[in-house]
Amino acid sequence: MKIRSPIVSVLGHVDHGKTSLLDFIRGSTIADREAGGITQHIGATEIPIDTIDAICGDFIQKLTIKDTIPGLFFIDTPGHAAFTTLRKRGGALADLAILIVDINEGFKPQTLEALNILKMYKTPFIVAANKVDRIFGWDSKENASFSETFPHQAQSVKQELDNKIYELVGTLHKEGFQSERFDRISNFASQISIIPISAKTGEGIIELIAMLLGLAQEYLTEQLQIQEDAPAKGTVLEIKEETGLGITIDSIIYDGVLRKNDEIGLMVSSNDVLITNIRSLLKPLPLEEMRDSKKKFKKVDEVVAAAGIKIAAPNLDDVVSGSPLRVLSDKDDAETEILKEVEDIAIDTESEGILIKADTLGSLEAMVKLFRDLNVPIRSAEIGDVNRRDIINSSIAQKENELHGAIVAFNVKVLTNCEEDLDASDIQLFSGDVIYKIIEEYEEWINDKEEEKRKNVYDNIVKPGKFMSLPKLTFRQSKPAIVGIEVISGTVKQNQKVINADDEVVGTILSMEDKGDTLPSISKGDRVAMAIKDAIVGKHFDEGDELYIDIPEKHYKYVEREFADKLSEDEIQTLQEFVEIKRKQDPDWGAFGLFE
Structure with a gap:
């Protein structure tokens, strides 16, 4: 058996210093040729242990790191592509990760996305708090360890650094991680190390490399064992x-x-x-x-x-x-x-749901996992560009449920001959190369759809309404009765049934007019002429009586369960009066409702 170098990936938001960090590590090892230099690989850079020894020197000795790990193997692929492309059975290819954050800007959308990916794959990681040299008043010392350079900073600079570190600690805590500045950590197994660094001046890089090696030594030696002669x-x-x-x-x-x-x-x-x-x-x-x-x-x-x-x-x-x-x-x-x-992830999982397309197996796996975490059903998950078959399948899914009429496409294109088909359909396409943003757009669309659906329901159910038949404004006594009315509360609509205070059906609203204009609905304070089918003034109601919109019991339960927060105070009062009227005839009417 042989212990291989741990594979390390660097993740983080654009411009926070991923490339600068790798360039600095490569540059420092190239410069130190006597220590053995580096071995360059396709998509990776290997730093042997003797080079690490030369860079970190006494610091490694202080951490009592033994010489069992042959070095560190950095994946050069920038950002989370190393995770969303590179995978092995059971999860991520990377054994360790560096989550790089601009200490002056904090967590950004791609940082949070990278953190979610690390959480998903349960990958041990450290946080590199980069660009400490940009803190106002920072006194830089090139290639120095953080432990060496920090004590010489002004007290105000130290305080500023600590404030920024604790902002990172707070964000990580919200995301479910305990963390602390690396030199204050009491338990490396349960706390994430935050290492202040500058990829520009090299400050703190010594600790960064040493901490990676320490993590590998302490927690990964078993999974780093390989059979040298086994098939690759x-x-x-x-x-x-x-x-x-x-x-x-x-x-x-x-x-x-x-x-x-x-x-x-x-x-x-x-x-x-x-x-x-x-x-x-x-x-x-x-x-x-x-x-x-x-x-x-x-x-x-x-x-x-x-x-x-x-x-x-x-x-x-x-x-x-x-x-x-x-x-x-x-x-x-x-x-x-x-x-x-491949079947573990690239397989039709449910009979209904959205479609997911991605460029690689790893990114497909990440997308499927993140959407499942949101309890979104997935009809199909495949690698490749969006094609005509995808649009047809999504249209079928949409007929079953409009919220399933969506294609999520990560880092892939819509085939040119399919663009017109997609435009002509009602299918919603969510595409891009940042998973975080795609999910955000999808959730926003779902919320809009749900709100639209809720609004449609609200608009179509019968809600509380009360009006008064105004004195001396009876224009016709019956067939239909035409009277002047004023709305006391709520909204009154054409074709709604009307009852009186004794729960007797008065009739149905045929029409409402004001100055010659026919109105489909009226609200509190409006005065109009109302025609009521089947009503007889003097028999079913008198001038000056208050009349109520008759709410079906099913609608009442829906209102009190789903839309009570949308009712005004006068509508709630009217609803309470209406329920009391109904319960004089049937004590169980609308039981277990709002006024229990």
């Missing part, structure tokens, strides 16, 4: 065309050994398994050589995990980013394993 397991990062090589795949190998001429299994866009033979394994030349050299790669015969490698092989055109990669020691087993891994 990996995941596809990217499919690229290289001059002279044709279509190639960039892959991260996280277990076993990969050799030239190995037969490998990969996932293709049709959800089938491609079996192909490796023609060439290509490693990039070290960074310092690449500056002058016209050649990018050198051919190797084998690589051992953890490693990033470019593979040239036949028929790679349709391979999917994020596909599992397996060396076929046993063809049937490897093929079954690849299909099983």
Whole structure:
């Protein structure tokens, strides 16, 4: 058994310093050639333990870190793409993560999204509070440890830093994490370390690297064990065309050994398994050589995990980013394993619901998980661009439930020949390359739809209303009765039934007129001429009587359960009077309602 380097991913909001941090780490290791420099991989940078030793020096000794971990393997893919593309069976490919936050700006939408992804995959992480050099009055000391530079800061600067740190602590607490500045932590197993750094000056990078190594040493040694001679397991990062090589795949190998001429299994866009033979394994030349050299790669015969490698092989055109990669020691087993891994997420899960499309297996998995957390039913989840079949399926789902007429598309396009079909349909498309924003837009749409539905129901149910037949304003006694009225409370509409204070049906409102204009509805304070079908003035009511809109019992229960908060004080008073009138005849009318 061998212990491999832990795979580390850097996540965070755009412009908060992900690339600067990786560039600084790479730059400092390149400069220190005597310590062994670095090994550059496809999509990754490996820093060996002797280089880390040279950078961190005494600080590692203080943490009593032993030399069992061979180094750190940083995934270069910026942002959460490393998580949403790179995965292995059971979760994320990365063993550890750095969540980078601009200490002066705090958590942003993409920071929160990255945090959700870390939470989803249960990945251990540390927070790099970047850009401390921009705190007003900060006295920078290049390449110094935070422990060395912090004591020399002015008291006001120290206080400002602490205030900003505790803002981060508060946000993390809201998201379910206990955290503290790294040098104040009492329990590394239960608290997230916040390390103040500057990717520009290098301050705090020593502690950052040492803390990663410490976490790996303490909690990950078991999962970092690999069989050096076992068939390789990996995941596809990217499919690229290289001059002279044709279509190639960039892959991260996280277990076993990969050799030239190995037969490998990969996932293709049709959800089938491609079996192909490796023609060439290509490693990039070290960074310092690449500056002058016209050649990018050198051919190797084998690589051992953890490693990033470019593979040239036949028929790679349709391979999917994020596909599992397996060396076929046993063809049937490897093929079954690849299909099983894909089926875990890329499968129709329910008979109704929304459609999800994504660019990679990992991003599909993330989308499915996050929408399930919102209790959103998912009819289908697949890799690839939005096509005509998706629009047809979504239209079918919409007929069953209008809230299911949605396609969520992460980092994929709508095929050109389908754009008109989509525009002509009522299907709602939510697309983009930030999961957080897509979900936000989807939730906003759902809320709008629910509010619209609620409004339609509210507009169509019978609500409390009371009016008075005005004295000396009877224009016709019957067939229909036409009288002058004033609305005392609520809204009165055409075709509503009317009762008197003894719960006797007076008749049905035929029409309402004011100065020659026919009105479909009137509100409190309005005075109009009203025609009431089947009513006889003097028999069913008299001038000066108060009359009530007759609310069906089912409508009453709906009003008090769903819309009581929308009623005005006078409407609530009228509703209470109406219930009392009804219960004189039937004590159980509207039982367990608002006025119990």
